[in-house]
Amino acid sequence: MKKLLPASALLLALPLFSACSHLPAQSAAASASAVSQAEQNKKIVADFYEGVFLKHQVKRYADRYIGAEYIQHNPDVPDGKAPFVNFFTQYFKDNPQAQSVIKRAAAEGDLVFLHVHSTQNAQDRGTAVVDIFRVENGKIVEHWDVQQAVPEPGANSNTMF
16 A cells, blocks of 8 residues: 555646646746846946936936937926936036935846935935836836935834835
């Protein structure tokens, strides 16, 4: 009887292995390539972000990294590279001390997520921002953001960052 148990378990398991063999398999090379592409996208977005929002070199970094078609989901900024450049060039003229510092960055596929502390000057508590970018062929082609003012001390001792 003891010999039947392992054999019966094997007979039950064979159909499962057979069913799994028909599932599409992602090769290790394809998986590594996807991770590599996501990491490259993260580098593109981080360089763009620091160039625009820390160095205030809006046109230079927009020309380098924003695609010909640029979809903007922030309701204050129009679609397109030229409107982006115009909007933020004026913003930095009005707010020369403005800084946006990346606290965290993550990427998955063609999306890059930044967690950012944005301030207009040294006295400003700032805004916590989550920026999401879609990258296509090495260019930023779409952007979303979510913003929350950094409050006075809250109900807990945790920070926004």
